[in-house]
Amino acid sequence: MIRRIALIVRREFLATVTSKGFILGVLMMPLLLLMVVLLAPRIMDAHGPEVRGTVAVIDADGRVLPELRVTLHPDEIAARRMEDARRQAAIRREIAERTGRLDQIEPKEPKIKPSPVLTIVERPANTDLDTAKAALIGTNGEPEHLALVVIHDDATVRRDTEHEYGTYDLYVSKSLSGDTESVLQESLQQALVAARLKRSDLIPSEIEAKTRVQRPNAILVTASGERETQRWLTAALPFIAGLLLFMGVIAGGQTLMTSTVEEKSSRVVEVLLAAAAPLELMWGKLIAQLGVGLLIVGVYVGSGVLSLVQFSMFGLLDPTLIGYLVVFYLLAYLVYGALMLAIGAAVNQIADAQSLLGPVMILLLIPYALTPMIGQAPNAPLSVVASFIPPINLFAMLARVASDAPPPAWQVGVTMLIGVGTALLTVWFAAKVFRIGLLMHGKPPNVRTLIRWVRMA
């Protein structure tokens, strides 16, 4: 019996995961996300060719240009970039230290990209704007300047009628990359601020120090100790866990239903029943699609974990949550998968399945839709009650264990026991319908007919 079930599992699993639909529809999305997550920082950190060029500046007031010469100097740009990189590294180091992932601390100074070398070409205030712009096009497609900056004459002093200071106009050539433009804009901003402050007799460093307040991550104080919280993650986790559970169940269950309908409509089912007992066939299919669902959940969880590792935030994730996800997935899959398998066996074509599938989808969608809310209020009376009522219990409890205020262990245990009982009952029901339904053709049955089949089998 086990040998035959194993053969059926192997065939069903391989037939599903090697189909184009599965590879394109289910696996490509997480793999693409994973590629983006893994490659994006490397592409962003990659050292491009050194940028050299000139920037024409018209500064009627003449107060901004000296500041811009400072802020646009390659050394100054490098200093700013190094400051940013150090700040980000410090955040990652702090998280790694707090979450015990000391192995993820970056040992050396962060790397920064080489600064663009932008030479300022000063243009007189009475320069004709159109002539200046023409230099951005140049002759033979080679622009004379990378950019033209026109600083407004009220950029450092406010007019009496205006609330705001004036600013500058920026004209760029096709040769200016987005990255270099950002550097130019940042340098211009700093130059303008510096010029304005100087004109008001204020010291920039003093103002910066006085206005900066560092915002720490909140520390969650519980009976079992203190740990850092990342509100965005704790808020998102119940939703993500519910989504994974939903996706795994839907993917496995849908395939289970459609493959059974196809076997029935193509009449291959009687050939199979000559070689394997109905129960062997049912368990073979059920286990194979369980594996398919696990593969999907595994790919998404793996992508998520790799992303967290990439950003040195894996320590924020409690690994036991992955264990809970797998256990609750197994139970939820058996409940919903068995029902979908029974539907597949009962009908002759997919279109007939819709009327029977409707109630099952409602039973699946309601718990899924409630997951984020239960995650936000994990210990509210309704959340506690919901975690003991099938079929909502598995989603509710997963949302609770994924939240930042997990339930007591006994409640998790009770939910699992109820889940096991529900799964056994559903599989028993499905087995009865499966045995009778596989060879039934003609009018699609309603729920009453299914119950009659269960009595007959």
Add this chain to the structure above:
Amino acid sequence: MEAALELKGLNKSFGATRAIEDLDLVIPYGATYGLIGPSGAGKTTAIRMIMSILFPDSGTLRVLDRGSALEAKDRIGYLPEERGVYRKMRVDAFLLYMGRLKGGTRAAVEARAKALLTRLGLADALKKKCEDLSKGMLQRVQFVAAIINEPELLILDEPFSGLDPVSVRLLKELIAEEQQRGATIIFSTHVMSHAEELCQQIVMIHKGRKVLDAPMAGLRRQYDARTICFEPLDRTADLMSLKELPGIERVRLTDEGCDIALAPDTDPAAAMRAVVAAIAPARIELARVRLEDVFVRLVSGDGASSESQHALRKALRGSDVEGEIA
């Protein structure tokens, strides 16, 4: 040694319909049994119960000395009437899957699949997807799947339906080989000529009940032919005038001449002498017993109206009886 198959008092109902009623059947090892009857007689239900795909409401069955086919699936080959394949699967993978489900080793199944497909002229199809094969080719592949494990009991439900004559001949050869190998064969069909040709024993089922269980040779003796096949020397002779002869019940014209139905209690030898005396023959012979006639006589009796017999023959053969009976 016990019988290969033993059914005792088998009953099966679907709602108010009794599909099988008190079916008793014993099939010895190595025998070839023909299970015949019109569509809806209960043949497929009986076979599905033998295969433990359906379970009887009452009665017992033993298959290959086991209490159920579930315990002997690896030793049984089954070609169901409603047969299919995994369309996206390659032929070799499909046969390997079926063979391994039946307990065969990969090497043995692959070798036998290749040999059988080559015999059936499908050596090139081995690496093709099932959906790329024609209907006739697929049916041959399905037959190979049924005998891939060299079964001790081979159950064939309408194996020739929809097949071209060449495929029918090839399959008959393979069935004959399975007989020689010693396999017990149950052959369900509504095409009586196939059963006449292949089976040693005939079991007739009508409305869920067994109406006949007899050896083919005995049937030929018991149900003597009541029809004379006559071909006149002179093609222009008035054959309908033969109806006036004593003991002649009916004359039906055929392409070559006519079929002459004898009245009950008529001595065929005397009738033949009278026919030859009336019109010079090119050929005259007694028709061989036809299972269809046996079935009709068993079910409706000799005195049944020609309309009721016609309806029965129609049910027995499907639609191909239209216009054939005079």
